[in-house]
Amino acid sequence: MAQEASHAVTVDALRSLAVFSDLPSSALDQLLRGSQVRHLNQRQRLSSLERSQGENYCFVLSGVVAIALDREGRTVPARSRDDRSFEHIGFFAPGELFSDGFLDCPPGVGESVLDCMASTSATLLATSRPALAALMARHTAWSTRLRQQIAASRNYFLSQQEPTRRLVQDFFLRHGFASSSLVRVSQLDRCLDCNKCREACAKRHGSARGVRAGLRLGRLAIQQVCRQCVDKPCLVSCKVEALALDEHGEIRISGHCTGCGACIRQCPHGAILTERYTDAGRNRQRAVKCDHCAGFADRACFRACPTGALLELSPRELFTESRPGSNESGRTFSGVAFLEGVAEHRARQTHRTAGTVVATLLFLALAAIGLECFLRRTLPEHSLLAAILPWLGSAEPIAYSSGKGFGHWLGYIGTSFMLLTFLYPLHTRLGLLKNLGAQSTWLTVHLWVGFIGATLVTYHAAFKLDRWVGLSCISMWIVVASGAIGRYLYGKVHSGIGLANFEMESLSRSVASMVGRRRPSRAIRILTPEHEGGTKSHGLLVVMLWHELRDFAVLLWLRVAGLGDIPDRKARRPVLQFLSDRAAQQRTRCYLESAKKMLRHWNWVHIALTIIMFALAGVHIAYGFMYKAV
Secondary structure, X not given: OHHHHHHHOOHHHHHXXXXXXXXXXXXXXXXXXXXXXXXEOOOOEHHHOOOOOOOEEEEEEEOOEEEXXXXXXXXXXXXXXXXXXXXXXXXXXXXXXXXXXXXHOOOOOOOOEEEEEEOOOEEEEEEEHHHHHHHHHHOHXXXXXXXXXXXXXXXXXXXXXXXXXXXXXXXXXXXXHHHOOOEEEEEOOOOOOOOHXXXXXXXXXXXXXXXXXXXXXXXXXXXXXXXXXXXXXXXXXXXXXXXXXXXXXXXXXXXXXXXXXXXXXXXXXXXXXXXXXXXXXXXXXXXXXXXXXXXXOOOHHHHHOOOOOXXXXXXXXXXXXXXXXXXXXXXXXXXXXXXXXOOOOHHHHHHHHHXXXXXXXXXXXXXXXXXXXXXXXXXXXXXXXXXXXXXHOOOOOOOOEOOEHHHHHHHHHHHHHHHHOOHHHHHOOOHHHHOOOOHHHHHHHHHHHHHHHHHHHHHHOXXXXXOOOHHHHHXXXXXXHHHHHHHHHHHHHHHHHHHXXXXXXXXXXXXXXXXXXXXXXXXXXXXXXXXXXXXXXXXXXXXXXXXXXXXXXXXXXXXXXXXXXXXXXXXXXXXXXXXXXXXXXXXXXXXXXXXXXXXXXXXXXXXXXXXXXXXXXXXXXXXXXXXXXX
């Protein structure tokens, strides 16, 4: 493997890296001949390679090498990505260097294990310490620059040890986002768990080509679809050339696929799936993947999402922040996107501004209509109609009534708007409307039409809601509130669960060195458990009270006598604070999960209230016509 990689490493390849740009070709050639080229596959450990005696300095030529730490004292294996036994505490990018001297100091029994693991396929140039020292002695300017780079890398490493950044960094390296060029996320505060994105994908392609919420962190769920890897291991693995790049750089799977599964095994993100089909009466299988609806005018999942929860971003935009004037701009990890939500794309800013302007104009128009109705009823001489009538040469008295004139027409218009709300559920059922606009646009129009209709009907009622006929108007506002509040609360609860998990992970990292490898006692384990299943809604209050009392009692016992294995009283305080905060976060998550179960069927409540509303409105309209006929 090293010999194969060495053929690709040339003097020109070294010079393309900033760290070697100041060295002459003769020095680079000597460095290359006196060094060893090492190649690491993804998730392969540096300790698994053969190495020469003594300390070597490894320059990263390509790929990303992560620093993995196992505090439980085990050798860091290439386990599944979700294994929490180790943490990625840092990484080295192309052009940076590190020492492998830690491999000469094996840890003692029970001590933390440190190793380097390739987050992507990586190529290293290992130079012995004497050879590097001799090169630095001959080129003092380069030596000074290299020492400055090492100091800057150390400062950058220390700046990433804040708990939130550590969590985001570990997630980024653990799941191989360093080799990805595209990430599709679902914003949990907008996602309704309706699964319409997968249904639309299955309808267009015959089967769903991805997992809706493969990974979760904070307010975001990352879909398990093709991330358009830089190294494209699936493309290389195909022996029958069934995978190919199209003109847009998208990997497409052709009909030549034999279903051997080589690309499925090589895909580091599990984005390639198996699909069964029938050919000539025989059951066969083939590989399928999300190709982002290449060849179609739109993307089925984006079009079907009713709330616009889906976004596609670059990993750099999602995980890092840019600081003007900073040398580490675009490399500093940030949890803002996962704690506060993802800002919309620049291309959508114009749409967002236009939507804000339209909403403001609609509110102003409705307020103007309401003011005119109020003035016609109470102060007719100050109304807009009073100013217009003299210009028309009319001296009619100004009055406002729900049974005739302006108020009567407001009732017709408001009722028409309420009837238009039926277009949203009919959109997915009528062939004429299915291909007209995105689902998110229909939901936005549905919300606005319902609000405008209820407002106009309120004006039509002349603000008299104390009679029985006012029940239809009140029911309209109940329907509008149930839809808007239900959607808002579900999104908040959905994203709140992710936030609680994020804060628990951050809290665990902030006190990892404090708690150490100490196994939790039975008293600690009976703090609020990970999951409280089977709790009925009517018994939720009792369960919440029991959690509070139980955790209080356990923490009190721990404070008095439960942490006897920590002799230092000052050392007990942060441990107790950690356990208290963890129990509070655990209770919060349990409450939010229970609330999510209760809100899961809010749309059926909204539909039932809508039926009652239209029944009352029908009775009111029929009574009005009968009264006028008499």
